[in-house]
Amino acid sequence: MPEGQAPSSVLGPELATCILALTISVVAEPRGFWHEWSFLLSACWLALILCKNSRLRPVIALCAAMVLLLVYGAGYVPLVFSLLQGAR
Amino acid sequence: MILGVVGMALSHGAALLGAWALFKRVRDVPESCRLLVFLVLHLTLISLVVIAAGMLGALSSAPLGGVGLVALLLLLLFRNRLGLTLPWRRLSMSWWGAASLLLVARFLIQAWLFAPSNGDALGYHLPKIAEWVRGGRFTPQMGPDTHSTFPASFELVEAWWVLFLRQDVLIELAGLEFLILGSAATYAIADFLGLSPRAAAWSALLYALTPGLYLQTVSCLNDAPVAALLLSCVALILRKNPPLGLLACAIGLGCGVKATFIYALPGIGVLAYLFRSGRIARPARLQWVLGACGVILGSFWYFRNLFWFGNPIHPVGVSGLTGSHPIQFGASAGSLIDNLFNLIRFRVYDRAEPMGATLANVAGWGALGFSSGAAALVLLLREDGRLRRLAIGFIVMAAGVFSCVLPDAWAMRFVLFFPAILCIAAIRVAEQWRPYLLPVVAAALLQVVGTLLPAELGYGGLRVLLSQSWRERTLSGQYFMNVGDNPIGYFADGRVPVYLLYRPDFSRKIVYFKPRSADALLAEASSSGVRRFFARPISLESVEILAEGLDSGRLRKIGPAFYEIVPP
Numbered sequence: 001m002p003e004g005q006a007p008s009s010v011l012g013p014e015l016a017t018c019i020l021a022l023t024i025s026v027v028a029e030p031r032g033f034w035h036e037w038s039f040l041l042s043a044c045w046l047a048l049i050l051c052k053n054s055r056l057r058p059v060i061a062l063c064a065a066m067v068l069l070l071v072y073g074a075g076y077v078p079l080v081f082s083l084l085q086g087a088r
Numbered sequence: 089m090i091l092g093v094v095g096m097a098l099s100h101g102a103a104l105l106g107a108w109a110l111f112k113r114v115r116d117v118p119e120s121c122r123l124l125v126f127l128v129l130h131l132t133l134i135s136l137v138v139i140a141a142g143m144l145g146a147l148s149s150a151p152l153g154g155v156g157l158v159a160l161l162l163l164l165l166f167r168n169r170l171g172l173t174l175p176w177r178r179l180s181m182s183w184w185g186a187a188s189l190l191l192v193a194r195f196l197i198q199a200w201l202f203a204p205s206n207g208d209a210l211g212y213h214l215p216k217i218a219e220w221v222r223g224g225r226f227t228p229q230m231g232p233d234t235h236s237t238f239p240a241s242f243e244l245v246e247a248w249w250v251l252f253l254r255q256d257v258l259i260e261l262a263g264l265e266f267l268i269l270g271s272a273a274t275y276a277i278a279d280f281l282g283l284s285p286r287a288a289a290w291s292a293l294l295y296a297l298t299p300g301l302y303l304q305t306v307s308c309l310n311d312a313p314v315a316a317l318l319l320s321c322v323a324l325i326l327r328k329n330p331p332l333g334l335l336a337c338a339i340g341l342g343c344g345v346k347a348t349f350i351y352a353l354p355g356i357g358v359l360a361y362l363f364r365s366g367r368i369a370r371p372a373r374l375q376w377v378l379g380a381c382g383v384i385l386g387s388f389w390y391f392r393n394l395f396w397f398g399n400p401i402h403p404v405g406v407s408g409l410t411g412s413h414p415i416q417f418g419a420s421a422g423s424l425i426d427n428l429f430n431l432i433r434f435r436v437y438d439r440a441e442p443m444g445a446t447l448a449n450v451a452g453w454g455a456l457g458f459s460s461g462a463a464a465l466v467l468l469l470r471e472d473g474r475l476r477r478l479a480i481g482f483i484v485m486a487a488g489v490f491s492c493v494l495p496d497a498w499a500m501r502f503v504l505f506f507p508a509i510l511c512i513a514a515i516r517v518a519e520q521w522r523p524y525l526l527p528v529v530a531a532a533l534l535q536v537v538g539t540l541l542p543a544e545l546g547y548g549g550l551r552v553l554l555s556q557s558w559r560e561r562t563l564s565g566q567y568f569m570n571v572g573d574n575p576i577g578y579f580a581d582g583r584v585p586v587y588l589l590y591r592p593d594f595s596r597k598i599v600y601f602k603p604r605s606a607d608a609l610l611a612e613a614s615s616s617g618v619r620r621f622f623a624r625p626i627s628l629e630s631v632e633i634l635a636e637g638l639d640s641g642r643l644r645k646i647g648p649a650f651y652e653i654v655p656p
Contacts, residue, residue, distance in 0.1 A: 014470075037458065038432050045466050058521040061467040065514075065527040068459035073534065075439025076455065080538050083442040086547030 011049070018045045036071045040064055089253065095153025096252035102159035103134050109163060109170045113374050114331065120279035120288065124272040124323055125334060127265060131245065132337045132381050135344070138244040139388060142226035149252040184289045191296060195267070198306050199260035203553055203561045203592065205545040206445045209308040210585030212236045214259075215598075217247050218590040221254060222597065228396065232600050233583055234411060237402050239389035241344030242266075242310035256592050257558050263305030263312065270316030271296045274508045276323035281474055283516055291508075291515040294532055298507045299443055300452015300500070302539040307445030314349045315504035317342035318485065321356050322505075326478075328365040333375030336382030343386035347401070348502040351492040355485025362477040412582050412626075419491040426495035428487075435500045444543035447501040454507065454538065455531035460524065461510025464517040475513070482509050564588040568622065569647040575599050577613055577621025580649075581630055589622065604629075606636035606643075613653050620652045 025038035044064035048057055107130035111117070117125050137155075141147045146155075163172065204210055215231030230236040245262040271292040278288035296302065304312035320338045324330050339356075342349035371379070390400035399405070409415040416423060431451055434440060436458055440449035453461075468475050486503045493499050514531075518524040541550060545563075553561050564570075567585050575597035576589060590596050599616040603609035613621065625631045634651070637643035646652045 035433060037436055037462070041462055041466055044463055048467060048470060057467060058517060058524060061463045061517060062521075062524050062527065064463040064466075065460040065524070068463060069455060069527050069531055072437065072455050072458045072531075075437050076534070076538070079439060079442045080534075083541060083543055084537075084547060086551075 015046075015049055018042060018049060022046060037068065040068055040071070089255075091153070092149045092253045092255075095149035095156065098160055099137075099152050099156030099252065102156040102163065103130060103137065105163045105172065106159060107133050109172055110374075112171045114334065115372060116329070116331075118276075118279075118327060120276045120285075121323060121327070124269065124276050124320055125331075127269045127272060128320055128334055128338050128341070129378075131265065131269070131341055132378070132385065134248050135241055135244045135341065135385055136381060138247055139384075142220060142244075142247075145225035147220055147226070147247070147251055148224045149254070153252070182286070184286060184293060188289075188293055191293065192264070195260075195264050195306065199258065199264065200558070201550070201553060201561075202260060202306060202545060203563055204256065204259065204308050204587060205542065205549055205563055206307045206309055207544065207583060207585060208235075208446060210587040211583040212238070213240075213243060213308060213310065214246070214256075214587040215590070216240060217243050217250065217259075218587060218594050218598075220247055221251050221594045222590075229600065231586060232578065232580065233586075234403055234409065235413065237393055237397065239344050239346060241341055241385060241389070242313045242346075244344075245313075246308060250594075254594055255559065256594075257561060259308060260306050263308065266313035266316040267296055267302065267305040270301065270312065270319055270505075270508070273316065273319035273323040274511065277319065277326065277478070277508065278512045278515070280323070280326045281472070281478070281512060281516070283512065283519060287515050287519040288512075291512045294456055294511040294515065294528075294535075295508045297454070297532060297535040297539060298452065298457065298504065298511070299438070299454045299535055299538045300447050300450075301504050301507070302535075303443060303445045303452070303542045304447075304501065304504065306539075307542050307544065309445050309501075310345050311348070311501040312504055314342060314346045314502070315508075317345065317349060318352050318356070318505045319508050322359060322478075322481070325356060325360050326363050329369050330360075331375060332368070332371050333378030333382070336379040337385070338382070340382030340384065340386030344389055348489055348493065351489045351502075352485040352505070354488045355481050355483075358484045359478070359481035362481060414494060414496075416492060416494045419488075421491065423493060423495050424487060424491035427490035427493065427499050430495055431500060442543035442546075443538065446498050446544070448497045451500040452504065453510065455534040456514060456528065457507040457510040459531055460517075460527040461507065461514040461531075464513035464524070465510055468513050468516060472516075475509075475516075479509060482506055560592060562588055562592050564591070569650055571620055571622075571647075571650055573618075573620045575616060575618055577601055577616070577618040578623075579603070579609065579621055579630070579634070580624040581626040582624070584622075584624060603633055606633050606640065609633055609637060610642055610653065618653070620646065620650060622649055623651050624649050 022042040025035045025042050044060060047060045051057055051060060107126060110129045111126045114125060141152055146152060204214055212231055212233035212235040216236055219227045219229050246259050249258045249261050250256050274295040275288045275292035278291045301312045301315060317338050321335060324335045324338060393402040394400045403409055404415050404417055406417055408417040435449065435451040436453060438450040443450050443452060469479060486506055489502045493502055514528050518528050549563055552563060552566065567588055577599045578586060579601040589598055599618050601609055601612050603612055623634055625634050642654055644652045644654050
């Protein structure tokens with residue numbers, strides 16, 4: 001992956017925005033006490049900000065994508081198969 | 089039927105060849121935009137032809153087939169002068185090519201087996217097509233729904249697929265062209281962002297597999313075409329020296345399909361600013377002509393409403409539209425916030441209910457948009473300045489739409505352009521780091537399964553359709569009792585799948601009653617030769633009219649929501 005091109009001057013505001021997004025996704029109602037999608041994306045974003053190793057960044061994105069896929073599939077797959085089996 | 093097939097072959101052939109002739113005259117089309125430009129020209133051409141035929145009373149197979157024959161002969165006669173060498177190329181098979189062919193083949197099978205099943209399509213999109221085909225022209229009667237008078241450029245393309253055969257078995261193919269257009273635009277955008285041709289092609293294919301987009305196109309709904317046209321505008325605006333005439337055509341088509349297209353235009357403006365490339369060259373003459381076509385397409389329905397109803401956006405007023413299907417007028421910060429939070433909190437998970445084409449309570453972005461697309465975008469936004477600017481434009485487009493539509497259960501279908509950038513991001517990361525293909529492929533496979541069947545149709549509906557021959561394929565029996573009368577009356581408020589009453593071959597006349605009393609209802613029925621009618625009144629006035637007819641013994645109920653006039 002190419003080296004991060006975001007100028008260092010925006011790192012502080014970016015970090016602050018990211019932490020704000022993370023906080024909102026944790027405290028926001030009403031899905032229990034946090035929202036998986038926004039939380040995981042914010043966490044991924046935070047990890048990408050903090051990670052100085054450019055080789056690790058896609059690995060972080062991959063981990064986030066896999067977890068998100070599981071979250072999505074857990075809700076979506078039963079619906080699809082119930083539809084295809086004529087349960088609806 | 090044979091004459092219809094001949095007329096269809098001639099007209100479709102002439103339209104394709106005509107669009108190709110126009111395409112050959114458009115200069116400086118980048119390689120990545122060729123398919124996109126051709127499709128925009130083709131859609132422009134057939135939209136203008138159907139508008140002209142609809143106004144002149146020539147909306148049927150014989151006159152359009154005749155015009156098609158003459159046009160085809162002229163085009164073939166002057167093919168050398170027009171430079172009409174056909175784009176035959178040796179096809180080199182690739183994984184992408186095979187996957188695309190499979191996807192198109194599956195769409196064709198679905199189009200053949202499915203019949204219109206979505207409530208919005210059956211309630212107000214398709215009845216006007218049935219009236220046009222029956223009348224052979226644009227008719228003041230467009231169906232009973234409050235939304236019947238909305239812009240109908242997608243219906244022009246649908247009419248193009250049914251009017252020759254007078255049969256709706258191919259009606260879903262109108263959506264296929266827009267699905268390909270959306271993919272072609274995604275390809276062009278991906279190419280602009282520096283993806284290799286192969287990666288750009290895969291991102292285009294993945295976008296076509298976006299569940300919300302795909303189910304819309306196979307269900308005769310117009311939000312996916314709006315998304316495709318918005319992406320076309322984005323792809324054209326990103327070019328150095330954007331072709332303004334073509335851009336006007338795409339904008340005109342979009343404005344004519346649905347007003348939600350207009351809500352996203354500020355985002356296109358932002359993109360034009362962010363990707364400006366200095367002085368814009370004076371457009372060639374053809375671009376002026378195309379620009380004029382775009383103006384006609386974009387304003388036609390609004391002028392029609394102005395002349396017929398005195399209001400270009402009839403029936404929406406400055407206070408919006410109230411009733412069972414309300415519509416917001418103007419922008420609202422509250423709608424923007426609510427729609428945005430609805431997306432993030434609930435809809436993007438696609439788990440509220442089985443996904444249908446209307447995308448009730450779901451976003452329809454699919455597993456790829458939710459997982460690998462979103463994570464890849466977060467990664468790339470920090471590293472790619474051009475993608476960052478593009479994302480700003482997309483966010484402004486989505487914000488424009490979200491601020492102008494009510495935060496109801498169906499609002500997410502208006503931003504189906506957004507998953508395109510997620511697909512591009514996912515493939516961009518996978519192109520540079522192969523292990524990322526793992527979640528991408530897994531999500532894509534999930535979407536292949538998720539786009540097999542819209543929830544509105546369901547397994548039960550599909551079984552009903554499979555038991556019928558292609559000529560009689562309809563879900564009418566699921567909604568209406570079998571009444572053989574022709575004509576048949578209709579007396580109902582609210583949204584009813586009235587299109588099904590026309591029959592798949594448009595052979596039945598529907599007489600829409602608008603009585604003020606039971607006497608008036610009987611008089612309307614008598615004057616139009618109606619013996620039986622469908623009735624589902626909701627308003628108190630309508631309920632009382634029906635009750636009066638029944639109490640006086642002049643009407644008799646013969647089945648669920650069907651009534652018969654009792655002879656005196």
